[in-house]
Amino acid sequence: MLRLPPFALHQPTTVAEAIAHLAAHAPDVRVISGGTDLLPNIKLAQTRIQHLVSVKFLEELHGVTRTATHLRIGAATALQDLADDEDVRETLPALAFAASRIGSPQIRKMGTLGGNISLDTRCRYINQTELWREALGGCLKSHGTECHVVPGGQGCVASLSADTVPPLIAYGAIAEMVSDKGIRRAPVQDLFQQDGTWHVRIAREELLLAVEIPLPEPTTRVVYRKWAVRQSIDFPLVSVAVRLDGADGVLTGGSIVVSALGPRPRVLPLNAMAGRKIDEELAQALGQLVYDRARPLPNIPYDAEYRRERMVIEVRRAVRVLAGLPERPLAQQA
Amino acid sequence: MPDTASPSPVAVAPVLITLQLNGEPTSVAVPPHWTLLELLRYGLGLTGTKQGCDKGDCGTCTVRIDGEPQLACLTLALEVRDRHVETVEGLGVGGEPHPLQEAFARVGAAQCGFCTPGMLMSASAYVDNLTLQDDPVVRREDIAAALAGNLCRCTGYTKILQAVEEVAQVVLDRQREIEESTAEEP
């Protein structure tokens, strides 16, 4: 049985009220949306906090709206609603797919996009009870002085494991935050820093209102690939979004976003590859590129070397899907 | 920056909320840090909803909130104010078991039974949402997807899928009968 320690819960019905609560209690305050990440972390004493501000009753944070140029997704939109939304499925299929692969049906009904963006980093040494962690003497993210993933390391390298983040970055999403100091906008790509103890650059007094994603050109296509041991409930062990721009099978640009590494996703621009054909050779080349430039760590479950090879396989398959080739050529031959 | 332990605990007086619990208006005072699971089991004595992992992994605490299967262990009780909450206690009608409960018992879909209340709540949402237009045939993969957030350590799932499949078939057959009888009328 895991009990929550006492805290105050504020349930504002307007954004202005929410901002006031955040400003009054920062830094000892957190936004609670679906609670599917925050509450387990509080139960495991990974997060210690006295004030929670709920967004459940803030109407304007819920739902998807489409303008001529953008899709705007409220931060408190449930992951399942995002996955089912017709506009999202049509214009941002990789985002809808990523949301549909998170957790379980219950988690997707409760968990939200805003909570996913701010999902705390994960590590096999921190997602444990306090008793378990103390038996190892804690670590940099948990009242200790050592990292068990990188012995002698100076910083925490726990993994960003949010499934929606790679596609959001690949699509060029912009996050909109508000606080008592006004509205701030930043690319989702710039929201993360290389510090696993707290990797999200959203201040405690800030409320994430929405993300805005420019409607992609027909020549821009993104595929998200997640690999985990089970089809359900598991966090990603390999997490990549591949964006290829180009018409008539010729690449003009794009990027590969690799996550489930350390606290920050790795973004590999593909501009230097412009002019190449989108074909099996490109699949092989991009597989090699991620192998060279992105290195999974032994922070989350499964052998890191295996995850590195698996990452290559997922990138190749993503490129093949975008090239209209069979995803698994060897399996199809057999 | 990791959180530091706060020096003094905040005042957490219970707050009075009203919700619809298994169809009954219910008013209850609950502290802000209590989960819905704690309110049900320890505040209201409704122990049908089970406490397993307490952190979202197992699904045995599944209840329906406004019809949707959700996890009571990760829902703060105060967040369900004014909502409809259904637990396994509300599944049967007039002392009779729900068809799913009858099918689980008949085919042997419960062994230790610990996952059963949560399974039943996810399964009941699945069968309640079945429509002839969207689901003309019952498919095990749809049932498995609907139950993907509920773990069972005993049965290997086969009997659970079978029980839900049988009830889903009856539900669709009944809808088909109604459709045919209304189509014949004129």
Ligand SMILES: Cc1cc2nc3c(=O)[nH]c(=O)nc-3n(C[C@H](O)[C@H](O)[C@H](O)COP(=O)(O)OP(=O)(O)OC[C@H]3O[C@@H](n4cnc5c(N)ncnc54)[C@H](O)[C@@H]3O)c2cc1C
């Ligand atoms: C069993 C299980 C399996 C899971 N599997 C996956 C998975 O496969 N992939 C995955 O990505 N995640 C997974 N999760 C994690 C989590 O469910 C999701 O990331 C979910 O999207 C979190 O959203 P939430 O609304 O519940 O966040 P919360 O728990 O409410 O919040 C998480 C963080 O975001 C902050 N936050 C939330 N909303 C705002 C806002 N509007 N403004 C500012 N800050 C905000 C909170 O303060 C907190 O720090 C899983 C969780 C569980 C329990």
Ligand code: SF4
């Ligand atoms: S990466 Fe190191 S410091 Fe960070 S949680 Fe894991 S063991 Fe702790």
Ligand code: FES
């Ligand atoms: S007890 Fe709630 S999911 Fe396990």
Ligand code: FES
């Ligand atoms: S019957 Fe024992 S866990 Fe399912």
